[in-house]
Amino acid sequence: MNNDSCRIIKRKPVGNTVFVQGAAATPVPLLDAMTTFGKENKLKNVTVCHMHTEGNAGYHDASCEGMFRSLSFFMGGNCRKPVAEGRGDAIPIFLSEIPQLFYKKIVKPDIALIQVSPPDEHGYCSLGTSVDCVRAGIIHSDIIIALVNKQMPRTFGDGIIHISHVDYAIKTDVPLASHGGKPPSQVESKIGQLIADNLVPDGATLQMGIGNIPDAVLTALKNHKDLGIHSEMFADGVVDLVANGCITNNKKTMHQGHIVGSFLIGTQKLYDFVDNNPFIEMLRVDYVNSTRVIAQQPKMTAINSAIEVDLTGQINADSIGTKMYSGFGGQVDFIRGSAEALDGLGKPIIALPSVTKKNESKITPILKPGAGVVTTRAHVHYVVTEHGIAELFGKSLRQRAHALINIAHPDHRAALEKAAFERLKVMPSA
Numbered sequence: 010m011n012n013d014s015c016r017i018i019k020r021k022p023v024g025n026t027v028f029v030q031g032a033a034a035t036p037v038p039l040l041d042a043m044t045t046f047g048k049e050n051k052l053k054n055v056t057v058c059h060m061h062t063e064g065n066a067g068y069h070d071a072s073c074e075g076m077f078r079s080l081s082f083f084m085g086g087n088c089r090k091p092v093a094e095g096r097g098d099a100i101p102i103f104l105s106e107i108p109q110l111f112y113k114k115i116v117k118p119d120i121a122l123i124q125v126s127p128p129d130e131h132g133y134c135s136l137g138t139s140v141d142c143v144r145a146g147i148i149h150s151d152i153i154i155a156l157v158n159k160q161m162p163r164t165f166g167d168g169i170i171h172i173s174h175v176d177y178a179i180k181t182d183v184p185l186a187s188h189g190g191k192p193p194s195q196v197e198s199k200i201g202q203l204i205a206d207n208l209v210p211d212g213a214t215l216q217m218g219i220g221n222i223p224d225a226v227l228t229a230l231k232n233h234k235d236l237g238i239h240s241e242m243f244a245d246g247v248v249d250l251v252a253n254g255c256i257t258n259n260k261k262t263m264h265q266g267h268i269v270g271s272f273l274i275g276t277q278k279l280y281d282f283v284d285n286n287p288f289i290e291m292l293r294v295d296y297v298n299s300t301r302v303i304a305q306q307p308k309m310t311a312i313n314s315a316i317e318v319d320l321t322g323q324i325n326a327d328s329i330g331t332k333m334y335s336g337f338g339g340q341v342d343f344i345r346g347s348a349e350a351l352d353g354l355g356k357p358i359i360a361l362p363s364v365t366k367k368n369e370s371k372i373t374p375i376l377k378p379g380a381g382v383v384t385t386r387a388h389v390h391y392v393v394t395e396h397g398i399a400e401l402f403g404k405s406l407r408q409r410a411h412a413l414i415n416i417a418h419p420d421h422r423a424a425l426e427k428a429a430f431e432r433l434k435v436m437p438s439a
Contacts (some may be wrong), residue, residue: 021388025052028118028146031058031085032242033185033274034139036124036156037064043122044068047076054078058116060107060141061085061335063186063274069097080116082107082142083227083336092331101327101381104241105298108145121150126161127180128172136168137161138185138280139272141241141294144168152176160184161283166291189245190276193225196362199395204312207398208356208391209233212260214306214344216240218313222360226312230255237261238268239306239338241298244275248282260307264290271297285418298339301375303346309355311343315384316361317371320410320429322386324359331379344388356391359384363394363418372413374428392416410435 027043031038040057044067047055056081057068066087070075071094079097081088083104091097102110110116123143125134134157136143144167147153155175156436159182172178193201204226209215214237217223227246230236237258238247247268250256258266267287271294283289296302315326316334327335327344347355360372372394376382390402392413399412410429414422429435 016426024056025119026056026058026117028116028121028150029062030121030123030136030139030143030146031060031062031141032139032272033063033160033187033280034124034137034143034272035063035186036122038181038183039068039122039154039156039179040064044077049203051297052076053258056080058082058118061339062087063178071089071096076254078156081336082110083338084333085335089332089334099333099336101337103202103298103337104141104295104341105295105300105342107142108293108295111142111145113148113348114149117148118150121147121153122156123147123153123157124156124161125170125175126163127157127159129163132172133169134175135161135163136170136173136291137164138274138283138291140164140166140168140291141187141272144293145295155179155311156181158185160280162280163189164283164289164291165287166289166363168291184277185280186274187276188274189224190278193221193228195227196395197221198228200362200393201227201229203393203395203398204358205229205233208358208393209310210308213237214239214261216303216309216311216339216347217243217246218338218340218343220314221311222314226360235260237306238270239264239297239303239309240269242273242295243268243270243343244273245279248278249376251282251288262307263302263305269297294339298342298343300346300349303343304351304355306347306350307352307354309347309350310358311347312358312360313340313344314361315359315371317373317376317380318359318361318392318413318427319373319376320413320432322389322392322409322413323376323382323404324384324389325376325380326383328379328381330377337383341384341388344384348388348390357388358391358393360393363396363416364421368420370417370425372421372425374425374432407433407435
């Protein structure tokens with residue numbers, strides 16, 4: 010970013026709001042330049058709003074306090090410390106409703122920082138790997154600054170922007186942020202296999218949340234047929250399944266023959282796969298994550314992760330105790346949408362390892378004090394660990410406790426049975 014494009018931040022001496030594209034499309038060089046410019050010019054009270062972003066995010070540094078303050082709609086790892094220390098903010102919100110922040114003028118961006126593909130012969134750039142809430146953000150921004158990157162994939166769908174709408178363009182040729190590429194652990198593979206073998210039929214439409222477990226499910230689906238993808242995000246696992254003929258999208262009644270997503274992040278393998286590929290439609294998140302749209306997908310199967318689940322089925326997926334960790338994301342959108350499936354064949358699935366890296370049980374008598382409930386016990390249908398599948402829909406509180414204890418790690422079952430008796434008067438297993 011040059012001084013001319015940075016200088017526009019000074020149009021309002023205090024209180025600019027900057028919207029930033031996220032995930033693999035995070036325009037890190039623009040953020041670095043903004044941070045440097047802010048320090049040099051002693052800017053004050055600049056709000057930087059975004060979904061999950063990549064990179065070090067120097068504007069979060071304690072030395073920038075009073076200059077920049079982040080506002081996360083879904084929090085990435087680079088925001089956790091600032092939010093915990095009171096130097097950043099997070100909004101609890103469903104992914105499907107984030108665009109409403111702009112349409113209802115709750116968030117009013119002065120400037121948008123985005124990353125796009127080079128313009129085609131008609132002058133159109135592509136938002137590439139992150140459409141999600143970006144379209145809503147940029148059409149409500151006074152000024153758009155774009156990093157025009159030769160390595161940004163060109164994708165089809167809602168993510169086009171004509172170069173004439175960009176106020177400042179900075180050319181670059183750098184790799185996108187990447188994640189994944191590592192094989193799943195033994196525990197993750199076991200969970201993936203359980204889900205693939207027992208809960209995913211041929212012809213299912215899949216949504217996969219963020220994490221290694223959804224990727225492990227994809228790895229275990231290599232013998233399935235006519236799968237479809239309708240998911241707010243997807244990663245490398247879909248590439249091999251498409252190559253093997255497992256993902257065809259032929260059974261879908263909407264967007265038949267197409268993978269539907271809203272943002273993605275993975276390795277270069279994934280970015281090469283989606284580049285200029287008409288098989289992929291990248292659409293705005295308020296459409297992709299609409300429960301009304303999700304419910305119309307055949308055999309809609311939603312697979313999401315969690316931090317912990319209590320014995321009644323309450324799911325914490327956004328915090329560790331009182332400390333915010335991520336956000337609501339699309340979990341509730343898809344858990345509810347699949348439960349409301351019009352064909353009656355939807356499967357809402359929560360999957361998690363039975364223990365943490367410190368060998369603490371992730372199935373707990375109660376959630377940690379201060380932890381948030383992302384998915385309520387009324388929303389939950391299936392909970393899966395490496396030790397089995399607990400089907401909770403229609404189960405009483407005591408039946409749920411039994412089912413969840415049975416899929417907890419064996420080392421923790423006795424303690425959970427004692428807690429279940431004290432809390433719910435559940436008799437220990439014979």
